[in-house]
Amino acid sequence: MMKRMKYILLIGAVGLFTNACNKVLDVEAKGSYTSGNYWRNESDAVDGISGIYTLFLKEDYLGFVEYTYDNCSDDQYHAGDHPEDDLIEKFTFDASNPSLKLPWKWKYETINRADNALIYIPKITNIDPDVKNRCLGEAYFLRAFAYWRLALVYGEVPLVSEADVLAGNYNNPKSSVDSVHAQIESDLLKAADLLPEAYSAGRVNKGSAWGLLAKLYLYEDNLDKAIEFGTKVTTNTNYALAPTYAANFVAATSNNSEMLLNVQTTDGWGYSDFTTYHGPREWGGWNFFQPVKGLVDEFEAGDPRKDVCIMKPGDQIDIGTGIATYTASLSTTGYHYGKFTNWKSSGGLNYSLKYPLLRSADIYLVVAEAKIRKSGAGAGDAEINAIRKRASASLTPVSGAGMTALMHERRVELCGENERHQDLMRWDRAGLVNIVSIYGQPKLGSDGQVIEAARTFTKPRNYYFPLPQSEIDRSKGVLIQNSNYTN
Known part of the structure; x- marks a missing residue:
């Protein structure tokens, strides 16, 4: 198997944190820092938040592994030389699969770092109030994002709050999907209140929070709220679509108003795989x-x-x-x-x-889907046509578009961006597609050759992945496996 490239990140925030199943550690970095003596001033607050963003660069998180889940979709083949990815694609994995284990750590590291920021930044007095609010808003958003990815992948997962950190409670049982969603919603609403409408490239803003809220509400079938918060993005010029589709995928222009959240990489520093x-x-x-x-x-x-x-x-x-x-x-x-x-x-x-984690184009199509599902064909035409017109003025505008047109637009606009498998599962749950039939078709190569044979998607088992067995073992019985994987 390929030896994965390793790298070292130098960040302003020192490492005060570890994963959610262990006690927060104090480590040596540029002097001796602890949670008691680190959060002293505005610089510490800003650097501490920067230290959360750097986790996005991790190979075993958003640098690679999270994207293996979309190999389950009908859009791509895993390729490469990692046998665990083949098992994910075929739905023949078990709870020991490395692709299920590795990102868990970094999501809870994100949550733990955010928890610490939310505990200590409010106590800093030597800080501009606007900077304090912005930093707290970023912490709320980044914690919500980690829980969002956990909920999409595993469903029921443990919640670790600021109170848990202060009490040293890290070995928590699972919470229901509804409870995890409620935590995400609460964090994003706070983030939206605290964040500025615009901020420097790569940093989240109100649009980032509104956009993720719209997606959360769509997944909950709360169509009115999805429209309400999605429209806050689509009608705000701060989050305008890039002038061309290609601009999002060229190094020189990949930081632009459309990028509600992306991964900041710079050649020679901030390496991502x-x-x-x-x-x-x-x-x-x-x-x-x-x-x-x-x-x-x-x-x-x-x-x-x-x-x-x-x-x-x-x-x-x-x-x-x-x-x-x-x-x-x-x-x-x-x-x-x-x-x-x-x-x-x-x-x-x-x-x-800079590669995207959340684009305004996605939110245009979230709003279109919510409008179509609420009010019927044609209700989302304006949003779909905005995406199509940006792609090319020669594309025929839609008229009276229903879910078939919406599904097409999401598939081509967001291809490869880790959305297709989750889209298909959402639509299957809503009775809009038959995911078993879709995944029962072989994947073909450019000459029509079979690359991946028909696969079996089992409902409801495969709506979520199993929790990592290593985390269950570490919890000593506190963490219980997803019920569909216990037989």
């Missing part, structure tokens, strides 16, 4: 996450998003040192995601490409 995993091996990448024919064929003729998103046979690709011809032999499926790979003029992958 994300781009490496998506690139062709012959051109400096590791050959994972390959699109399949069904996704490529979903794009309409004349949709420029296809050329941005997909590298396909015959394409001429600028790999920095020259123009190379993409051939089907470069991958198992005959395709790669082009949207996540840029090259430097001097050669080599460009790690300054």
Whole structure:
């Protein structure tokens, strides 16, 4: 198996934290800091929040592993040389699978760091009030984001609050999905109140909180609230769509108003493995996450998003040192995601490409879906057409669009962004698609060859993944496995 690249992050905030199942530790870094002597002033507060964002760079979190879950979808093939990813794609995994274990740690590390910020920043007196509010808003948002990803993947998970940190209670039982969602909602509402409408690139703002709230409400079938909070994003110029679709996936312009949340990487510092995993091996990448024919064929003729998103046979690709011809032999499926790979003029992958975790375009389509499901076909036309017009003025506007058109637009607009599998499960729960039938079709390569045979999605078992067995063992009986995986 490939030896994964390791890296060291130097952050302003010292490590006061560990995962949620262990006691918070004091560690040595640039002197001796503890929770009692670190949070002294405005600089400490800002650096402490920066230390939460840096976790997004972790390979075993958003740098790679979280994206293996979308291998379950009908859009991509796992490729690469990690056998655990093959098991995820086939729904034959068990609770010991590394892809289920590794991100758990970093999500709870995020929660723990946010908890500490929420405990100690309110006590700082040597700080501008606006900066204090902003930092607290970021902590609330980042904690909510970690719980959001936990809830999507596992369903019922432990909650660890500021009170738990102060009391030293880290070995907590699972909370219901409703309780976890309520915590996310509460944190995001507080974040929206505290955050500024606009902030520096890569930092969350009110739009980030409103957008994630809209998604949360859509997953809860609270359509009115999804529309209410999503519209706060779609009608605010601070969160305007980028002028072109491609602008979101070019290093020089990947920080823009559309990016409600993205991962800040800079070539030479702040390294993330994300781009490496998506690139062709012959051109400096590791050959994972390959699109399949069904996704490529979903794009309409004349949709420029296809050329941005997909590298396909015959394409001429600028790999920095020259123009190379993409051939089907470069991958198992005959395709790669082009949207996540840029090259430097001097050669080599460009790690300054910021990759998205939440875009305004997603929220336009959240609002459209909520309107269609509430009021019927045509209710979401304005939002869908905004996305289509931004893609190309030559794309025919929709009229009277129903869920089929909405599903198409989400699939092509957000391909590869870790949304498709969750979308299909949401729609299946609502009775809008038959996910068993969809996943019962083989995945095909560019020549129509079978890349992945028909798979079996079992309801309700596969709506969530099992909790990591190692965490259950560590809890000594406090943490109980998801009921669908106990037989």
